[in-house]
Amino acid sequence: MDNQTLLQYFHWYYNEEDKLWIKAKKDAQSLAEKGITGVWLPPAYKAESGATSIGYDPYDLFDLGEFDQKNTVETRFGNKLDYQEAIKVFQDNGIVAIADVVLNHKAGGDELEQVPVRTVDPENRLAFTSAVFNIEAWTKFTFPGRNKAYSDFVWDKNCFSGVDWAEDLKETGIYSIQNEYGDGWEEVPSLELGNYDYLMFNDIEYRNSAVREEVKRWGEWYYHTCGMKGFRLDAVKHISSDFLIDWIDHMKAACGLDFFFVAENWNIESVESLQHYINITGGRMQLFDSLLHHNLFMASTTKMYDLTKIFDDTLVQAQPLLAVTFVDNHDSQPLQALESYIDFWFRPLAYALILFREGGIPCIFYPDLFGAKYIDKTEEGYETGVELVALAVLPEMIGIRRDRAFGIQHDYLDFPTCIGWTREGIEEREQSGIAVLMSNGEMGMKLMKIGTGHTGKVMIDALGVRKEEVLIDENGCGEFYCNAGSVSVWVFSS
Template structure:
C-alpha cells in the first residue's frame, strides 16, 4: 500500500469527515537494533512453494460464496490442487467503514467482531467467517499470512488539541470494543503528525522517527496519523498486538505494509519479538532501485523477505514495449537474482493494478511471459495475484506453470547469455536425482522462433509441458537441440518421464493410535479434534477431523487406526458447533505408526 487516498472509496470516506488519529502517556526511549534471533533469521516456506495474494483493491463485499472470507474458504480445495501453498490475506481489521479496504486502519483488535464505524463486519466479513476461512486453508495445508499495517491509524473517534496548536482527529478510545483484548488508547502524543484531509497537507508536532533511504527522501508522512515508535509504549503495544493476532488467527506469517515509512530499528524489533517459531515475513519496501533494496535487506538483517519491486518494473517495461523491448533485460534481473533467499517475486499486485493509484503500473501485455519467468526461476518465492488467476482469465495457464515448477523446478540454473536476443530469453534448471529439470523460452516477438541450445539434458527427449508447442525434440550427447517457442508466448521443455516418484507403501496392517492432548482453553460447545496428512486423519481437512473425547478434561483423547509404517503429520484444532476453527500453533507433529498400538501424549502448542 503506497497511498490509500488514491483509492476512490477511501478518499470519499475521508473527505466525508471521519478523519485521522493518537494512546497512553508519552515515554520516549530510543529503540536499539538487536542482532536477529536464530529463530527469526530464516523464513519458513514450503519447498518450491507459491504464494497467492488473495485480494485486490475494492474486492466485492458480496460474492457467490458470501463474504470475501467465505469466498476464499470455499476455494481452499481448488487452491491446494493448483499448487498454492500460502495465502496472503488483506488487512483483517476494522477501518473507517464496512467499505474500507483495510489500509485505513481504525481498530486493529476488531476483526469483524464489534459494532464500530457502522457495522460489525469488515469489508471482508466477520471474525467467525475469517477463522473458518483460515481453518479451510489450513485444512488443505495452505499457510496463511496476514497483512500487518503498522504505520498509521485513521478515522479517530474524537478531535483533540495537539501540542496546544492544532485541533485534530487523533483520539482513539474504541467505545464500541470497550477495552476487549486491549485497553490501550491513542492520543495526539502517540503520533508525530496527522493528515488534514486527502491532499490537504499535514499538521506536525513531533519529529518523524523513520530511517531515511534513497538520498534521505522523507518517507514518514504516508497517511492518517503517523505512529511514533520512539515512544516505547507504542512500540510495546504494537508487539503485543502482533502476538495477539498471531494467536487469534493461528498465523503462519506476515506481509508488512509500507515498511520504508516505519522506523527500521523498530521493524527489526517487531520481527524479533513476533516472527517466532519459524513463521514467515515479507515486507513491502517500495524501492525501484536495486541498490536501495539491497541496503534495506542489509538494514533488516535478513529478518524479512522483500517484494521484488525492481523486477516488477522490469516486467512493466517489457509490457509497455509490447514486442519492442529487449528480452535480454531479463537476464540476472531484480532483487530475485541479487538476493533470492529474501526475494518474493511478483508480476502485479493490488497497488500496481489499481487504476488511478499512485503505483499503477500494470503488466498488461505479455503477462504470462512474466509468470513463466517467476514460476520457473531457481531463486525467489513467487506470488500469484488473485485477480490474474480468477478474473483476468489466466488461472489455467498459471496452474500449469505451478505444476511444472513443483514437479521439475529443481537443480542448478543456467542463463543463456550467448543465446538470448532482443526477442527470445532462455533459462534452464538442471534437475536433480528425482526431478527432471526444465528449459523455459520466452518470446515477445511477432513470429515464432527456434533456438539451438546446449542444455543440461544429454541424449534426452523433451516435450513442452505447457502445450504451447506440439511434438518433441531430442538432444545429442552434449545436450544440444533446437527448441521452438511461439510468437508472443512461452514454452517449458521438460525431459520425458516427468518427476520420479516413489509409490506409497501398501499393505493392510494398522496401528491403533491413541491421541492425548492437554488443552484447557475451551468453553461449552467447543471440542478438540485431531487432523493430519493421511485420509484416516482427514487429509488436513478441518471438516473431516477426528473428534476427541473431553471426558477427562483438560485431557482430550481418541483412538484412530492408522496404516503401519506410513509416516504421519498431524495437529490439533478446536471447533464449535458454528464451524469456527482454531488451529494450534507450532510446527506439524510427525511420527510413523508401528506395532499393534501406539500412544501420542501432547500439550497444545500456542
C-alpha cells in the same frame, strides 16, 4: 524439497458474491492441489471506511469483524470467526496463511484533541513552513464499540508524529506534531522528500515506548487468536526499522515460531536501496521485487525491449534468497495509484520468468487465477469498467513449478528478442527438469543444454503452443522453439 509459490488472495476491488473468508474456505483444498504453498490475506481488522474498506486505513487492530464500529460489525471480507476458520483450513491443507499488517498509521479517530503542530513543505518534509500552532485533530482512539475488550490502551496525540487534517481549519496538510519525542520526524529508511516518515492519516510515533509495547502485545494476541504463520508488512520504508526489528524479534521469541515475513518497500529506482534495507534489518524479511515488476511492465509496453536486460538491477538478481517476485498486485492493477499493469500478451512470459527460475519466491495475483470485473473512476473523474481475464495457462504453469522446476540452471539470456534457460532436474523428483524459451519478436529457436543424464529423452511443450517433440542428444542438448511473442515450457514426456 518443495518449491514455494505464494498467492495474493485478493485484489483492490474484490466484489464477488461470497465474502472473501467464506470463499477462502471453499478454495483452500483446490489451491493446495494446484501447488500454492502460501496465501497473502488482506488486512482483516476494522478500518475507518468500514465495510467498504480493503483495510489499508486501519482503525482498530483488535476488531477482526467482531464489534459494531464504523457502522458495521463485519469487515469487507467477513467476520472474525470466518477469518479464523479460513486460516485454519488453509494451514490444514498445507498452505501458510500470511496476514497483512499495517503498522505505519491509524485512521478514523474517535475524539478531537488540541494538538501542537508545525506545517512542513510537502516536497521537503525537513523544512518547517510555520511556527508552532494548535489544531483540532482526530488523534484520540478509545474504540467505544469494543469497550476495552482485549486491550484498554487509549491512543492519543502522544502516539502520533503527524496528521493530515485540521478539523477546525477544515484544511488538509502535513502537520508535524510537536511532542516530547522531538519536533521532527522519526528516522526511517526512506530519504525521499527529505524524510518519508509521514505517509498518510495519523502517523504512528514509535519513539513512544508505550506504543511499541502495545503493538507488540497486539502482535502476540493476533497470533494466539488466529494462528497465522506469516506476515506481510506494509509500507516499511515509512516505519522505523529499529522498531520493526524489535517487533519481529519479539514475535518470534514470544510465540516460539519462525514466522515468514515479507515486506513492501516499493521502489522502482534503485536496487541498492532495497539491499540497504536488507542490510539494516539483518535479512529478517523477504522483500517484494518491485524493480523486477517494473522491468516486466516496461517489457510489456513494447516489443523492442531487450530481454537480455530483464533481470538487470533487480532484487532477485542481487539477493535471490530474499526476493519475492510478482507480476502485478493490488497497487499496480488498473485504476490504482501505482498503476503499471502488465499487458496481457506478456503475462505468460512474465509468469514464466518468476515461476521457473532458481531465484526468488513467486507470488501469483488473484485475478490471474480467478479473473476480476470492477468499476472505478479514472484520474480525470470518469467512471470506467475494467475486466481482468484469468490467465488460462497459469494453473498448468504453477503445476510445472511444483513438479518439475528443479535442479541446476543454465541461462541463455543472450539475444535481445529471444531468451531461455533450462533446469536439469533432480533425482528425487521423477520427470523433473524443464527448458523455457520465450520471444517478444519473431519465432525463436535455441540449442540449449539440459544435461547428459537426459540423453535420448523426448521433451514436449507443456503449454501446447509448439507441437513438435525435442530429442535430447548425446551432449545433453536439444533444439527448442517458441512462437513469436510467446513462451514455451518444455518438459519430459511420460
